[in-house]
Amino acid sequence: MIRFEKVTKTYPGTGGPALDQVSVDVEKGEFVFLVGSSGSGKSTALRLILRETRPTSGRVYVAGKEINRLAGWKVPRLRRQIGTVFQDFRLLQSKTVAENVAFAMQVTGHSPKEVRALVPETLELVGLDSKADRLPDELSGGEQQRVAVARAFVNRPMILIADEPTGNLDPTTSVGIMKLLDRINRTGTTVVMATHDHGIVDQMRKRVIELDHGKVIRDQAQGAYGFQH
Protein backbone atom coordinates (compact mmCIF):
# COMPACT_ATOMS: atom_id res chain seq x y z
CA MET A 1 0.00 0.00 0.00
CA ILE A 2 2.91 2.32 0.85
CA ARG A 3 6.42 1.75 -0.40
CA PHE A 4 9.54 3.85 0.13
CA GLU A 5 12.46 2.94 -2.11
CA LYS A 6 15.76 4.45 -0.98
CA VAL A 7 14.05 7.70 -0.11
CA THR A 8 16.27 10.60 0.86
CA LYS A 9 14.88 14.01 1.72
CA THR A 10 17.17 16.94 2.32
CA TYR A 11 15.54 20.28 3.04
CA PRO A 12 17.35 23.17 1.37
CA GLY A 13 19.79 24.97 3.64
CA THR A 14 19.98 22.21 6.26
CA GLY A 15 23.01 20.16 7.25
CA GLY A 16 22.05 16.51 6.95
CA PRO A 17 19.11 14.75 5.33
CA ALA A 18 15.80 14.55 7.23
CA LEU A 19 15.37 11.07 5.71
CA ASP A 20 18.35 9.05 4.57
CA GLN A 21 17.95 6.13 2.13
CA VAL A 22 14.74 4.87 3.71
CA SER A 23 13.27 1.69 2.23
CA VAL A 24 10.05 0.45 3.79
CA ASP A 25 7.00 -1.52 2.63
CA VAL A 26 3.62 -1.26 4.34
CA GLU A 27 0.96 -3.75 3.26
CA LYS A 28 -2.72 -3.00 2.93
CA GLY A 29 -4.44 -3.25 6.31
CA GLU A 30 -1.30 -2.94 8.43
CA PHE A 31 -1.04 -0.77 11.54
CA VAL A 32 2.38 0.84 11.83
CA PHE A 33 3.88 3.02 14.55
CA LEU A 34 6.62 5.41 13.48
CA VAL A 35 8.81 6.25 16.45
CA GLY A 36 12.05 8.11 17.06
CA SER A 37 13.28 11.19 18.85
CA SER A 38 12.28 14.68 17.85
CA GLY A 39 13.72 15.58 14.47
CA SER A 40 14.32 11.94 13.44
CA GLY A 41 12.17 12.37 10.31
CA LYS A 42 8.71 11.00 11.23
CA SER A 43 6.66 13.97 10.03
CA THR A 44 8.76 14.19 6.89
CA ALA A 45 7.89 10.57 6.08
CA LEU A 46 4.18 11.29 6.58
CA ARG A 47 4.34 14.43 4.44
CA LEU A 48 5.98 12.46 1.64
CA ILE A 49 3.05 9.99 1.63
CA LEU A 50 0.65 12.92 1.17
CA ARG A 51 2.94 14.49 -1.43
CA GLU A 52 3.12 17.60 0.69
CA THR A 53 6.83 17.44 0.04
CA ARG A 54 8.92 15.54 -2.49
CA PRO A 55 11.94 13.28 -2.02
CA THR A 56 15.36 14.56 -3.01
CA SER A 57 16.01 11.06 -4.36
CA GLY A 58 14.30 7.69 -4.30
CA ARG A 59 10.69 6.77 -4.89
CA VAL A 60 7.46 6.84 -2.88
CA TYR A 61 4.61 4.58 -4.00
CA VAL A 62 1.06 4.75 -2.70
CA ALA A 63 -1.39 2.08 -3.89
CA GLY A 64 1.05 1.07 -6.60
CA LYS A 65 1.59 4.54 -8.05
CA GLU A 66 4.81 6.47 -7.82
CA ILE A 67 3.24 9.59 -6.38
CA ASN A 68 5.93 12.00 -7.44
CA ARG A 69 5.14 11.22 -11.03
CA LEU A 70 1.46 12.01 -10.59
CA ALA A 71 0.26 15.03 -12.53
CA GLY A 72 -0.55 17.93 -10.23
CA TRP A 73 -4.27 17.67 -10.93
CA LYS A 74 -4.29 14.08 -9.66
CA VAL A 75 -2.83 15.00 -6.25
CA PRO A 76 -6.19 16.02 -4.72
CA ARG A 77 -7.53 12.59 -5.67
CA LEU A 78 -4.58 10.94 -3.91
CA ARG A 79 -5.19 13.03 -0.79
CA ARG A 80 -8.90 12.21 -0.77
CA GLN A 81 -7.94 8.58 -0.30
CA ILE A 82 -5.81 9.38 2.75
CA GLY A 83 -7.38 10.53 6.02
CA THR A 84 -5.27 12.64 8.36
CA VAL A 85 -5.36 13.25 12.11
CA PHE A 86 -2.99 15.67 13.87
CA GLN A 87 -2.00 16.50 17.43
CA ASP A 88 -3.77 19.87 17.30
CA PHE A 89 -7.11 18.52 15.91
CA ARG A 90 -7.37 21.23 13.19
CA LEU A 91 -11.16 21.56 13.31
CA LEU A 92 -13.05 24.44 11.75
CA GLN A 93 -13.99 26.48 14.82
CA SER A 94 -17.03 28.18 13.28
CA LYS A 95 -18.64 24.90 12.22
CA THR A 96 -20.44 22.40 14.41
CA VAL A 97 -19.23 18.84 14.93
CA ALA A 98 -21.58 17.52 12.24
CA GLU A 99 -20.64 20.34 9.86
CA ASN A 100 -16.93 19.64 10.31
CA VAL A 101 -17.46 16.02 9.31
CA ALA A 102 -19.91 16.94 6.53
CA PHE A 103 -17.42 19.45 5.14
CA ALA A 104 -14.90 16.68 4.47
CA MET A 105 -17.55 14.92 2.37
CA GLN A 106 -18.73 18.04 0.57
CA VAL A 107 -15.25 19.00 -0.61
CA THR A 108 -14.79 15.51 -1.99
CA GLY A 109 -17.94 15.80 -4.07
CA HIS A 110 -20.42 13.62 -2.16
CA SER A 111 -24.11 14.24 -2.65
CA PRO A 112 -26.21 15.81 0.14
CA LYS A 113 -27.99 12.46 0.44
CA GLU A 114 -24.70 10.65 1.09
CA VAL A 115 -23.70 13.33 3.60
CA ARG A 116 -27.00 12.97 5.47
CA ALA A 117 -26.53 9.20 5.70
CA LEU A 118 -22.84 8.95 6.52
CA VAL A 119 -22.26 11.84 8.94
CA PRO A 120 -24.56 10.52 11.70
CA GLU A 121 -23.27 6.99 11.20
CA THR A 122 -19.67 8.12 11.56
CA LEU A 123 -20.43 10.33 14.58
CA GLU A 124 -22.05 7.34 16.20
CA LEU A 125 -18.96 5.26 15.49
CA VAL A 126 -16.81 7.76 17.42
CA GLY A 127 -19.42 8.12 20.18
CA LEU A 128 -20.36 11.72 19.47
CA ASP A 129 -23.84 11.45 17.98
CA SER A 130 -25.26 13.37 20.95
CA LYS A 131 -22.88 16.30 20.35
CA ALA A 132 -23.44 16.75 16.63
CA ASP A 133 -24.62 20.35 17.03
CA ARG A 134 -21.88 21.55 19.37
CA LEU A 135 -19.02 23.81 18.34
CA PRO A 136 -15.46 22.49 18.77
CA ASP A 137 -14.65 24.84 21.65
CA GLU A 138 -17.55 23.38 23.61
CA LEU A 139 -15.84 19.98 23.56
CA SER A 140 -13.00 18.43 25.54
CA GLY A 141 -9.69 17.73 23.79
CA GLY A 142 -10.53 14.04 23.56
CA GLU A 143 -13.90 14.80 22.01
CA GLN A 144 -12.33 17.20 19.53
CA GLN A 145 -9.90 14.49 18.50
CA ARG A 146 -12.84 12.12 18.02
CA VAL A 147 -14.35 14.64 15.63
CA ALA A 148 -11.05 14.78 13.77
CA VAL A 149 -11.02 10.98 13.54
CA ALA A 150 -14.62 10.99 12.27
CA ARG A 151 -13.69 13.60 9.67
CA ALA A 152 -10.68 11.55 8.58
CA PHE A 153 -12.70 8.35 8.32
CA VAL A 154 -15.98 9.56 6.86
CA ASN A 155 -14.69 9.19 3.30
CA ARG A 156 -13.53 5.63 4.10
CA PRO A 157 -9.91 6.31 3.11
CA MET A 158 -7.56 3.49 2.17
CA ILE A 159 -4.88 5.01 4.44
CA LEU A 160 -5.14 6.89 7.73
CA ILE A 161 -2.16 8.98 8.72
CA ALA A 162 -1.94 10.17 12.30
CA ASP A 163 0.81 12.53 13.48
CA GLU A 164 0.98 12.47 17.30
CA PRO A 165 -2.81 12.10 17.65
CA THR A 166 -2.57 11.58 21.41
CA GLY A 167 0.04 14.29 21.98
CA ASN A 168 -2.41 16.68 23.67
CA LEU A 169 -4.49 14.09 25.51
CA ASP A 170 -4.30 12.44 28.92
CA PRO A 171 -3.56 8.69 29.04
CA THR A 172 -7.16 7.55 29.52
CA THR A 173 -8.48 9.72 26.69
CA SER A 174 -5.58 8.54 24.52
CA VAL A 175 -6.61 4.93 24.99
CA GLY A 176 -10.09 5.82 23.72
CA ILE A 177 -8.64 7.41 20.58
CA MET A 178 -6.41 4.39 20.01
CA LYS A 179 -9.40 2.05 20.30
CA LEU A 180 -11.03 4.04 17.53
CA LEU A 181 -7.95 3.91 15.31
CA ASP A 182 -7.76 0.18 15.95
CA ARG A 183 -11.40 -0.25 14.92
CA ILE A 184 -10.81 1.76 11.78
CA ASN A 185 -7.77 -0.38 11.03
CA ARG A 186 -9.93 -3.51 11.39
CA THR A 187 -12.14 -2.27 8.57
CA GLY A 188 -9.11 -2.67 6.28
CA THR A 189 -7.74 0.87 6.45
CA THR A 190 -3.96 1.00 6.61
CA VAL A 191 -2.89 3.12 9.59
CA VAL A 192 0.48 4.87 9.94
CA MET A 193 0.93 6.76 13.18
CA ALA A 194 3.91 8.84 14.32
CA THR A 195 4.12 9.00 18.09
CA HIS A 196 6.21 9.64 21.19
CA ASP A 197 3.64 7.86 23.35
CA HIS A 198 5.51 4.94 24.94
CA GLY A 199 2.46 3.64 26.80
CA ILE A 200 0.32 3.36 23.68
CA VAL A 201 3.00 1.65 21.57
CA ASP A 202 3.86 -0.80 24.35
CA GLN A 203 0.21 -1.63 24.89
CA MET A 204 -0.85 -2.13 21.28
CA ARG A 205 2.04 -4.26 20.07
CA LYS A 206 1.86 -3.37 16.41
CA ARG A 207 4.63 -3.06 13.86
CA VAL A 208 7.16 -0.44 14.98
CA ILE A 209 9.47 1.41 12.62
CA GLU A 210 12.09 3.45 14.46
CA LEU A 211 13.92 6.35 12.84
CA ASP A 212 17.14 7.91 14.05
CA HIS A 213 18.61 10.88 12.20
CA GLY A 214 16.54 9.96 9.16
CA LYS A 215 17.58 6.30 9.04
CA VAL A 216 15.46 3.24 9.82
CA ILE A 217 17.20 1.64 12.78
CA ARG A 218 14.45 -0.86 13.65
CA ASP A 219 11.48 -2.43 11.88
CA GLN A 220 9.82 -4.88 14.21
CA ALA A 221 6.53 -6.78 14.16
CA GLN A 222 4.54 -6.49 17.42
CA GLY A 223 7.17 -4.14 18.77
CA ALA A 224 7.43 -1.92 21.81
CA TYR A 225 8.46 1.74 21.93
CA GLY A 226 12.02 0.83 22.85
CA PHE A 227 13.70 -2.30 21.59
CA GLN A 228 12.69 -5.46 23.44
CA HIS A 229 13.20 -9.08 22.42
Ligand SMILES: Nc1ncnc2c1ncn2[C@@H]1O[C@H](COP(=O)(O)OP(=O)(O)OP(=O)(O)O)[C@@H](O)[C@H]1O
Ligand atom coordinates in the same frame (compact mmCIF):
# COMPACT_ATOMS: atom_id res chain seq x y z
N1 LIG B 1 10.18 22.47 6.16
C1 LIG B 1 11.40 22.19 6.65
N2 LIG B 1 12.46 22.93 6.28
C2 LIG B 1 13.69 22.65 6.74
N3 LIG B 1 13.97 21.65 7.60
C3 LIG B 1 12.94 20.89 8.00
C4 LIG B 1 11.60 21.12 7.56
N4 LIG B 1 10.80 20.19 8.13
C5 LIG B 1 11.60 19.42 8.90
N5 LIG B 1 12.89 19.83 8.83
C6 LIG B 1 14.04 19.19 9.50
O1 LIG B 1 14.07 17.82 9.14
C7 LIG B 1 14.40 17.00 10.25
C8 LIG B 1 13.28 16.00 10.48
O2 LIG B 1 12.11 16.70 10.92
P1 LIG B 1 10.70 16.00 11.14
O3 LIG B 1 9.71 17.06 11.44
O4 LIG B 1 10.43 15.08 10.01
O5 LIG B 1 11.01 15.14 12.45
P2 LIG B 1 10.01 14.43 13.47
O6 LIG B 1 10.63 13.10 13.76
O7 LIG B 1 8.65 14.44 12.93
O8 LIG B 1 10.12 15.36 14.75
P3 LIG B 1 9.02 15.65 15.92
O9 LIG B 1 8.93 14.37 16.70
O10 LIG B 1 9.63 16.75 16.70
O11 LIG B 1 7.75 16.04 15.23
C9 LIG B 1 14.65 17.96 11.40
O12 LIG B 1 16.04 18.17 11.48
C10 LIG B 1 13.92 19.21 11.01
O13 LIG B 1 14.53 20.35 11.56
